[in-house]
Amino acid sequence: MEIQQKDIELIVQQVLKNVLAHQPVQEEPEIKTYQPTKTPAMVSSPSSQVWSKGEYGVFDRIEDAIDAAYEAQKIYIKNFQLKDRERLISKIREVAKANVETLAKMTREETNIGRYEDKVLKNLLVIEKTPGTECLETKAVSGDDGLTIIEQAPFGLIGAITPVTNPTETIINNVISMIAGGNTVVFNVHPSAKKSCAFCLQMINKAIEEAGGPSNLATMVKEPTMDTVKALCESEKVRLLVGTGGTQMVKALLKSGKKVIGAGAGNPPVIVDATADIQHAAKEIYKGASFDNNLLCLAEKEVFVDETVASDLIYYMIKEGAFLLNHEQLQKIMDLVLTHEDTPKGRVYHVNKKWVGQDAGKMLEAIGLQDKAHIRLLICEVEHDHPFVMLEQLMPVLPIVKFKTLDEGIEYALLAEHGNRHTASMFSKNVDNLTKFARAVQTTIFVKNACTLAGVGFGGEGHTTMTIAGPTGEGITNAVSFTRQRRCVLAEGGFRII
Structure with missing residues (x-):
């Protein structure tokens, strides 16, 4: 063509x-060098001049x-x-x-x-x-x-x-x-x-x-x-x-x-139902969402949890090391890491690329909270249509949304996933519930009862890749x-x- x-x-x-x-950093980092230990084999080629x-x-x-x-x-x-x-x-x-x-x-x-x-x-x-x-x-x-x-x-x-x-x-x-x-x-x-x-x-x-x-x-x-x-x-x-x-x-x-x-792109949702091992779910979600400051496209980006176990999930995530933002802190973090524009259809939010992949502790220090360098993940309770839910942030900020029924939770998750069909996960001991969400979300990767890193062989079976070809079908x-x-x-x- x-x-x-x-x-x-x-x-x-x-x-x-x-x-x-992103604009490249100008400073040259100090690096080691690799030298061959023996003379490389020579292969003749018509393109040697090139x-x-x-x-x-x-x-x-x-x-x-x-x-x-x-x-x-x-x-x-x-x-x-x-x-x-x-x-x-x-x-x-x-x-x-x-x-x-x-x-x-x-x-x-x-x-x-x-x-x-x-x-x-x-x-x-x-x-x-x-x-x-x-x-x-x-x-x-x-x-x-x-x-x-x-x-x-x-x-x-x-x-x-x-x-x-x-x-x-x-x-x-x-x-x-x-x-x-x-x-x-x-x-x-x-x-x-x-x-x-x-x-x-x-x-x-x-x-x-x-x-x-x-x-x-x-x-x-x-x-x-x-x-x-x-x-x-x-x-x-x-x-x-x-x-x-x-x-x-x-x-x-x-x-x-x-x-x-x-x-x-992806914006992977996580569902936690009432049958799940909540302590295990908290540990796995924390591990995946905080890994490399949430830069991986398959990392957990938002959590939807049954309202009957939401408090327990938050408690165990704090125990793992997450920092729960109160309402005032949440607003300050939003102002820090998001930008917005007012349109005739309402306010539209965008990710502030300056904060992509930055440490959670650095964000807390930027809003006036000191001695937080050890914090790897921020969590917050929000509504299902909050900007942190709907945007793929690539930051260690994890929104948590409560749902009343599993159908409601799946509906919220599908909205947040935006039809990318990239990655999703669920924590449950109910096979029917797991199957229901998997069939509804239709993602390339669907992980059950583990962090999404398992989907590319990190703590899970199977080979790995950095090119997850969902849009074109190679997987x-x-x-x-x-x-x-x-x-x-x-x-x-x-x-x-x-």
């Missing part, structure tokens, strides 16, 4: 509302980043078998794990959001639980008319846009999955995390070369801009676009005319998500031995 200029302009404008939402313009995958020009990864994919698919892919992935895991504290430190210092200790855990999660080639299964159909083999083939070169909320985690997760599928990838990272992403990408490429792999299996442009996003969308060499971020970005990419895998992405199905047929009874 030919992309018209007006479509390109719309793509760029919409994508960059998300991509350029490759020389980059530094372990980081290029000044997006065109060079695209060209280098495009040529690298040709070599990769021709000369490297599945066992070779797995060898490279194993080396990436090894090196990334050795540098996990550096990655977390760099990201925290550059972006100024989230918590260092939780970023360590997030990076470890993707290092250890992102599947490699093991999920690429070959299917065979044999009959009187012959043999058919169905295999997963690479798309080729993938263009990927990554968020500021999980920058290095998304790169590690995407690279492992994409090269497991035989692809290469060029990243357009969030400008506010470009330094930590560059370090991460160079670390990965050094590891690949040390393990005997080709250069530039993953590349990025050093200075991501609106023009570099446009170049990814326009390039004929890019066969697949992957966007991890907000809904508007996904909608923009879908207008490119290319195959798109998109991970959109919890892995290597298979980044492949296309190919069928090879031997007809007329050929190879039939029975």
Whole structure:
């Protein structure tokens, strides 16, 4: 499909509302460096002149980043078998794990959001639980008319846009999955995390070369801009676009005319009914909602609780460490972390991006409460249509809403979830109640009696991902998500031995 200029302009404008939402920190954080322990294997390539313009995958020009990864994919698919892919992935895991504290430190210092200790855990999660080639299964159909083999083939070169909320985690997760599928990838990272992403990408490429792999299996442009996003969308060499971020970005990419895998926004509701283990629910909700200052799109964003057990839930959450805001404090926090505009239809609230991912204790200090640095989560009792309920905040502020009946609670939860179909959870010992909410909410991830982190393998079974592709249907992405199905047929009874 030919992309018209007006479509390109719309793509760029919409994508960059998300991509350029934060201004990058100028100060260069002190970092460790990774040096190969032995000379990397040399792989000859017709694109060696282009490759020389980059530094372990980081290029000044997006065109060079695209060209280098495009040529690298040709070599990769021709000369490297599945066992070779797995060898490279194993080396990436090894090196990334050795540098996990550096990655977390760099990201925290550059972006100024989230918590260092939780970023360590997030990076470890993707290092250890992102599947490699093991999920690429070959299917065979044999009959009187012959043999058919169905295999997963690479798309080729993938263009990927990554968020500021999980920058290095998304790169590690995407690279492992994409090269497991035989692809290469060029990243357009969030400008506010470009330094930590560059370090991460160079670390990965050094590891690949040390393990005997080709250069530039993953590349990025050093200075991501609106023009570099446009170049990814326009390039004929890019066969697949992957966007991890907000809904508007996904909608923009879908207008490119290319195959798109998109991970959109979420505002995950939690329901706690009267049959639940309330102390356990409080512990799990606190753990999930406070993790990395609630930056994860799948983290608990609002709680709906049966009015008969609401007081108990709040009591146990305070016992876990949450701080309950009174009415006056709630208003001050609202004025601090939200902005608003008055329209003919009423007041419209927006998230103040200055406070996204900031510590709860820092918020309390900003409204005059001292010695609260240890506080990880703020909770408040509100009505079901409160701005804190309806907005995806990405902050450690958790609204709690009482309901009289389960049907009322589900109705409130569906309104707050906005039809994103991303993530939801419920605490209950009643299977019928759990089933009722799960069927109503229709989310990609539905977690029962645990924090939503379990939905991506953190304290739960199954593999992990940082690209939860609800809008485009791939779900919890892995290597298979980044492949296309190919069928090879031997007809007329050929190879039939029975």
